[in-house]
Amino acid sequence: MMPTQEPAGPPPAGKRPRVIRIEPSPGTVIALLLIIAGLWVLNRLLPVVLVLVAALIIVGTISPAVQWLEQRRVPRGLGIAIVFTGLLVVTVLFITLTIPALIVQATGLLEQEPLLRARLAAWLAGSHLTLPLADLLRKVESGDLVKLAVANAIGFSTRVVAIFAYIMSSIFLALYILIDRDRLRGGLFSVVPRSHHIRLSRVMLNLETIVGGYIRGQLITSAFMAAFVFILLRACGVANALAIAVFAGAADVLPYAGALLSVGAAVAATLPRGPVIILLVLVLMLAYEEFESRLIVPRVYGQALRLPSSVILFSLLAGTVLLGITGALLALPVAAAALMLIGELRIELPGQQEQAKDVAIRERDDRGEAEYERRTEGLPAEQAAAIAVAISVDRNREESRPPAKPEEPGPGGGGI
Incomplete structure (x- = not known):
């Protein structure tokens, strides 16, 4: 794209002022059209892309367990079956432990709703500041609340069915990827020049490490949330505290929305206990959510994904704004993967200066790639990928090994 302009300076009398013309080259126009078309296709295929990303995350999560079984001479197919069966058992246990108890809890709350509303209104009427809220609660009818709940449940059920379908598609796609690992990996390596195979394999291994760290971080934060909710509700004498704690820990996986679900479930469980217990649980849950978001999440994910705390918070905000809950779930692994790619592909950033260490790493990369090409000459792509x-x-x-410390000279030893 070459701008053209007439000579600078004040235009002589009777001449037109200078005009700047932008004449894009044909190559620039074609590239721009291809970018626009690619973005449009990506936007149309976004659900498919998210299913693929979710499947790859599942593969990265399960692969270490399958490899651990393979190292103990368990056939790969049997190892995959064992891992998926274990996950199915855990899922069934989670559903049977939480869903029936939550349904019983919700049914009991609906039955006691008039009495609970009257108690809350009487408590709010004791202060001049909250008296308008008490009057508002007295005017609300139970039938209106039930109709609103039913309408929201019907609208939400369609989304739940769609989400369930996407989850099942991701699980089956992950299963196929695990079973056909060698063939798929060979196909990927066959379209990449052999001079880049070592770098590609390092990227794939690092992506698996990132996914594993992300899942470990999710498990740690969810376990902390479940333990806190269980101890809090048990101390307040709430029934079904374990089921609600497990639900709160599972909901904690969802950024932002998970906090609302966890706090809402814990507070709803304490409604029969009176206003003092409700307020106590609400304050403590909000305090823990703030503690988790400010301290636990940056520490856990910072160590697992090697991300600074500022990058973690910014990634979560950016992912939420762009893609909602899905973007928030993928924000941290995507940010960690981007930083890893910059390092592995040896991309020079604008403000970065090449150091002696960078030169040594590049030379080692060149030697490793040359040795790999020599060893895999004439081999099929699957064997070369392995x-x-x-x-x-x-x-x-x-x-990953710590550098060896130089030996200290003993008595009588040392230099000349």
Whole structure:
């Protein structure tokens, strides 16, 4: 794209002022059209892309367990079946432990709703500041609340069915990827030049590490939330405290929305206990949510994903604004993957200066790629991919070892 302009300076009398013309080249126009078309296709296929990303996350989560079984001479197919069966059992236990108890809790609250509303209105009427709220509660009819709940449930059920369908699609796609791992990996490596196979294998291994760290972080934060809710509700004498705690821990996986679900479930469970217990649980739950978001999440994910706290908070906000809850769920692994790609692809940032260490790493990359091309000459893509992964695993282990300390000279030893 070359701008053209007439000579600068004040225009002579009787001449037109200068005009700047922008004449894009044909290549620029074609590239711009391709970018627009690609973005449009990506937007149309966004659910499919999210299903694929979710499947890859499931694969990265399950692969370490399958590899652990393979190392103990369990056939790969049997290992996959064992891991998926274990996940199915855990899911069934979670559903049977939480859903019936939550339904009983919700049914009891609906039956006691007039009495609870009258108690709350009487408590609010004791102060001049909350007297308008008490009058408002007395005017509300139970039938209106039931109609509103039913309408919301019907509208929400369609979304639940769609989400369930996407989840099942991701699970089955992850299963197919695990079963056909060698063939799919060979197909991916066959379309990439062999000079980049080592780098590609390192990227894949690092992505698996990122996914594993993200899942571990989710488990840690969810376990902390479940333990806190269980102890709090048990101390307040709430029935079904374990089921509500498990539900709160599972809901904590969802950024932002999970906080509302966890606090709402805990507070709803304390409604029969009176206003003092309700207020106490509400204040403590909000305090814990703030503590988790400000301290636990940055510490846990910062160590697991090697992300600064500021990057974690910014990624969560950006992902939520762009794609809602789905974007918030994918924000941290995407941010960690982007930083990893910058490092593995040796991308030079504008303000970064090349150091001696960078030169040594680049030279080592070149030697490793040349050795890999020599070892895999004439081999099919599947075998070459397996060799590239093995080389990358050995290199990661070598880099993770602490540097050896230089030996101190003994008595009588040392330099000249």
